[in-house]
Amino acid sequence: MKKIALALLAALILTLGLGLNAQAEEFQVAVAANFTKPAEKIAQAFEKKTGHKAILSFGSTGNFYSQIKQEAPFAAFLAADSATPQKLENEKLIKPGSRFTYAKGALALWSKTTGYVDDKGEVLKKNQFKKLAVADPKLAPYGKAAHEALAKLGLEKAVEAKIVTGNNITQTFQFAESGNAELAFIAWSQVCQDGQLTSGSVWNVPADLYSPILQDMVILKPGENSAAVQAFADYVKSDPEARKIILSFGYELSE
Template sequence: MRRFAGLALCLIFGTAQADTVAVAVAANFTAPMQEIAPLFAKATGHEAQLSFGATGKFYAQINNGAPFDVLLSADASTPTKLANEKMAVADSQFTYAKGQLVLWSAQAGYVDNAGEVLKTGTWRHIAIANPKLAPYGAAAQETLQKLNLADSVAQRTVLGENIGQTYQFAASGNAELGFVAASQVMKDGKLQSGSAWIVPAELYSPIRQDAIVLQRASSNPAAQALLDYLKGPQARAIMQSYGYAF
């Protein structure tokens, strides 16, 4: 009887240790995080509730009291800003991944491996994430400026609210071209569909993606557990398969 009671107490204690963490996830990190979340739950017992969107919008929502515990940002500046404004735990911030920009078309053979289609193609529209809200959009804008194409492309640009919507514009054919994240079109180093140009890193500032625990979750063990898990080999292997670096 005592042994049974002890087992029951262990089960109750184990359940009590499981917590939930509400995670605001940058849109470019959707696919890898959808793979990571169930593995995190299996490894720790904690549940990650995921919301996907533009980093800029998440910042505004957090400012307005949105109940997020962790931000997986598409940049480093937003978590730093939240920490400076005392809305996040400064010493929890770290770079969980470095992103890669790709010029992509849903049409096979449409994009050449040097990006010359930007200058010579007969395309009508190019999709870019809003540079004011999305770091990948800022990287795309920077690339066009360095190629001296920003002015000529401006009238044919379709702005996506975030990198997810930008991908949808290109995937649907509403835009023949789109600057997207490698994670949206590549897996295990291979292009999954269409055609693409991997934009050289020297054409845009590094896309350093930082994670941070928000102040409301400073005592939530699941929040820190998630950040710890993202630093581990299982999570990093998944990220690497989607084209992220560290």
């Protein structure tokens, strides 16, 4: 009886040990909320390929910055801009040399109504709409890009009184989605699936009208010495599968 118990115990310890020795690693990744969908797909594909599991947290880039400064357990960070990762780099809170641009955002002028927005953006010049939703240029890179585009088109003064300001691009999108604003400057990724417009009408704002919306990724202190985290960053940066996913959600790649 005693022998059996001992054997069982040994078997238990062995299986536990094997479990612990398995190659698969788990780590936490902070992801800018606007990159939720592609990040989920990328994490799935990465797990399938390597067995490592990236556990994703979603939030605003600004919140994550505060949290990382308070030693949040995130091993890596996919931000919605390049300014925040740069700031973290300057403050020596990242793995040296780990910062790179993983995606470039594309600005779009969108309406819920089919046929309302033409593919030249003439709807802005005609100026017959009542409200134009734009994200806060101080808080959201897409808001800054939208104001740059309006300035380049010489329309900033003309539409000024009609602008309603959203906190972020999700709120800006909701202003237009709910029909409270006929038009909104949003991220192309919000209304794009597999490279196609999902609903309404859109003008893909030409890239020369605004400075590039760069989204940077960094490896943070908790992930500094992990090969799995490095593999994840490499995967996001250069694996054809990851790049295909990023493109399919309406982002561009940096090169």
